[in-house]
Amino acid sequence: MDGPVTLCGPDGLPAGKRQFTAADGLRLTVGVPPGRRLAYARLLLAAADGSVQTIQPALQSDAGDKTLDGNAAVTLHWATADWGEERAVVGLTVIADNPQPRNGLRARLFSRGNWLPVMPLDTLPTGSRQGFPPQSASRLSVETLVEGKVGDTATGVLIPGALALRQLSIHLSQQPCGLTVAVDDDAPFFTLDGPLPITPIEVGGLARALNRYRSDHPQATSLPLQIRCAGNQAFVVSTFEAGLEALPPSPTPPIPPPGPADTPRPGEQPWLPEGQGCTALARLCDSHHAAAVVLPPIESGTLSSIALRLRPLGQPTRGQLCIHLASGALPQEKPLLSMDFELLADEPSTAASAWLTARIPAPQTLAGTWWLVCRVREGAVLWYADPDRPPRVTDSRYQTADGPWLPLDGPGEAPWLQLRVGVLEVAPATT
Numbered sequence: 001m002d003g004p005v006t007l008c009g010p011d012g013l014p015a016g017k018r019q020f021t022a023a024d025g026l027r028l029t030v031g032v033p034p035g036r037r038l039a040y041a042r043l044l045l046a047a048a049d050g051s052v053q054t055i056q057p058a059l060q061s062d063a064g065d066k067t068l069d070g071n072a073a074v075t076l077h078w079a080t081a082d083w084g085e086e087r088a089v090v091g092l093t094v095i096a097d098n099p100q101p102r103n104g105l106r107a108r109l110f111s112r113g114n115w116l117p118v119m120p121l122d123t124l125p126t127g128s129r130q131g132f133p134p135q136s137a138s139r140l141s142v143e144t145l146v147e148g149k150v151g152d153t154a155t156g157v158l159i160p161g162a163l164a165l166r167q168l169s170i171h172l173s174q175q176p177c178g179l180t181v182a183v184d185d186d187a188p189f190f191t192l193d194g195p196l197p198i199t200p201i202e203v204g205g206l207a208r209a210l211n212r213y214r215s216d217h218p219q220a221t222s223l224p225l226q227i228r229c230a231g232n233q234a235f236v237v238s239t240f241e242a243g244l245e246a247l248p249p250s251p252t253p254p255i256p257p258p259g260p261a262d263t264p265r266p267g268e269q270p271w272l273p274e275g276q277g278c279t280a281l282a283r284l285c286d287s288h289h290a291a292a293v294v295l296p297p298i299e300s301g302t303l304s305s306i307a308l309r310l311r312p313l314g315q316p317t318r319g320q321l322c323i324h325l326a327s328g329a330l331p332q333e334k335p336l337l338s339m340d341f342e343l344l345a346d347e348p349s350t351a352a353s354a355w356l357t358a359r360i361p362a363p364q365t366l367a368g369t370w371w372l373v374c375r376v377r378e379g380a381v382l383w384y385a386d387p388d389r390p391p392r393v394t395d396s397r398y399q400t401a402d403g404p405w406l407p408l409d410g411p412g413e414a415p416w417l418q419l420r421v422g423v424l425e426v427a428p429a430t431t
Contacts, residue, residue, distance in 0.1 A: 005038065005242035006031040007225075015237045019048045022176070022229040030210060030223040030242070037214055041207040041242035044200035047175035048234035052090060054169050057081040057140075068168040073097035075164045081140045083170070086111065086178045086230035088195035089140070091131040091171035092124060097164040102147040104158055110139035112178075123158065129171070134195040136177040136230075140170060178230035181206075183213045183223065196229075200238035207242070261359050264305045268422035271298065273390050281411045282311070282382035283398050285319065285374050291383050292331070292373040292405065293419050294394040295366075300425065302363035306372060307420035310343065310381045311353040317343040317379030321358055326369035330405065335373075337364065343381065353384055355420065363424055369394065372419065387412025393419075 008029050009015040020026050032038065056069045061079035068074060089109060096103055104125045107118045116135075123145070124130045146161035147154050175195040180188035181203050189209040192201070210223050217223075229235070283291045306321065321339045324331030339358050374383060385396070385408060396416045397405040408415040 003031075003033070005041070005244065007043070007237070007240040007242075016240050017237065019234045019236050020227075021232045021234050022179070022227045023232045026227045028225040028227065030225055031221060032210075032214070032223055033244070034219045034221055037211050037245045038207045039243045039245045041210060042239065043181075043203040043206050043237070044239040045179070045196060045203060045235050046200040046238050047173075047196045047198050048236045049174035050198045051174050053172045053174065054093075055083065055172065056167070056169050057083055059168065068165050070095065070167040073164040073166045075162050076144065077160065077162050078141070078143045079165075079168065080142075081168075081170065083138065083172075086136050086138050088134040088173035088175040088177055088233075089118075089137050089170060090134050090173045091129050092118075092140075093129040093167065093169040093171070094124070094126045094142070094165060095167035096126040097166045101154070102156065102158065103163055104145045105163075106143045106145060108141040109135055109137035110141070111135070111137045115141065126163075126165075129169075131171070134173050134175055134197075136194050138230075142168070174233050176229040176231065176233040176235050178228070179235070180228050182226045182228075183209045184226065186213075188228075196235055262357050263359065264307075264357065264422045265359060265363075265424065268304045268424060269301075271301075271421040271423045272392055272419060274420075279384055279386060279411060281415075282384045283396075283408065283417060284380060285376045285383055286313075286380035287376060287378070288401050290373060290375045290399045291417055292371050292397045292399070293417050294326070294369065294371050294397065295421070296392060296394055297368050297370075298366045298423060301423040302365050302425070303360055303421065304363050304424045305357060305359045305420075305422035307355045307357040307422075308374060309353055309384045309418040310356050311384070312343040313380040313382065315344055315379070317376060317381055319374065319376035319378075319381070322373045322375065323364070323366075324371040324373060325366075326371060331371040331373065336370070337361075343379075353382075357420075383417050385411055385415050386418050387415055389414035389416040 007015045008031065009018060009020065010027055015028055056067055059066050059068065059079040059081050061076040063074050063076040066074050092107060094105055104123055106123050108115045109118055118132055119135060143160055144163035145158035146163055148157045148159040149155060173195065177195045179192040179196050181190040182188040189205045190203045213223055285291050319341055321341060322335040323337040324335050341356060341358060343356065393416045396408045398408065399405050
């Protein structure tokens with residue numbers, strides 16, 4: 001029995017419920033038996049710590065390089081701060097010196113090569129901490145805003161203007177940012193936009209990515225999983241579970257038939273009298289023509305084999321014998337039983353008629369009227385007719401393309417297509 005699929009850390013120990021950092025890349029391994037594929041794989045990751053760190057970074061501004069830590073005020077129009085790596089920004093605190101009745105700032109965050117507004121609002125007031133959902137960024141840009149005036153009248157609208165600031169603090173969560181997951185050194189198949197939340201999230205596409213690697217390394221027992229983050233903030237492997245695809249069933253040798261398919265079963269008895277042999281008339285069966293014999297129920301016993309007197313007109317000849325139950329005056333569309341046949345012959349000019357015998361795979365009970373239909377897919381055969389129809393034969397028909405089933409027009413007053421029917425457990429046929 002195969003063991004469970006495991007996820008282990010770099011030390012070879014199970015990775016579940018453990019904390020890791022991945023700034024330099026973290027290599028986990030998924031243990032899978034050789035040659036086996038994963039039916040499913042579920043990996044949930046979460047930030048290990050949601051606490052907040054407050055920093056007062058050095059600012060570049062139109063007033064020079066400054067650090068606003070609550071001491072001396074600095075009058076400026078704009079400022080930028082760079083803390084060197086993607087971090088989860090969750091708030092800003094900006095304190096103005098002797099603030100006007102209305103002032104604020106417009107903030108932008110720099111993330112992965114793009115300047116983005118702080119969501120949900122990029123215009124923030126001064127004087128208290130302003131919090132917002134965690135957003136991944138490595139730089140901050142602010143533009144100071146003051147209340148505009150028309151003459152000596154305040155408009156209530158904030159416009160860019162110089163503002164004396166005493167403090168600018170940035171609040172950063174300990175959530176990892178820029179998390180990617182890849183198999184070995186391939187391109188990441190999973191990339192997280194924004195900080196990793198405290199609530200576990202699932203790594204999508206894991207089973208598909210591991211199975212792709214398995215296709216190239218069928219005998220590997222450890223599938224490498226590479227996780228990277230922007231900084232040294234820790235994350236935890238909350239859940240890992242996986243299962244293997246079921247093994248294909250062991251091939252079973254086919255059950256040999258009880259005897260040759262082209263001979264009657266031992267103990268069969270004829271259900272129809274013998275025909276007159278090869279006559280001068282026959283019905284053509286090829287890809288556009290079919291022929292059939294209509295027969296009544298078999299009162300006692302079971303159908304075991306059938307045989308048709310045929311002459312092939314080419315080599316090879318391939319076709320199908322079908323038994324249909326009757327539906328009124330026509331055969332049901334879906335056959336009860338189908339049997340393929342193939343005839344090999346010399347040149348048509350030297351080919352002779354012969355009985356094509358087909359043993360029914362399992363003896364059939366036929367309690368209603370039934371049709372035996374001969375159709376040819378490749379080549380052509382002649383199915384010989386007899387002028388004296390036995391009492392047990394209801395009718396013989398032929399069909400052109402998908403047209404109606406028509407009765408035979410000869411030979412004799414009651415023609416039929418020569419047929420042998422072998423049954424089990426029935427009294428011998430009488431003429």
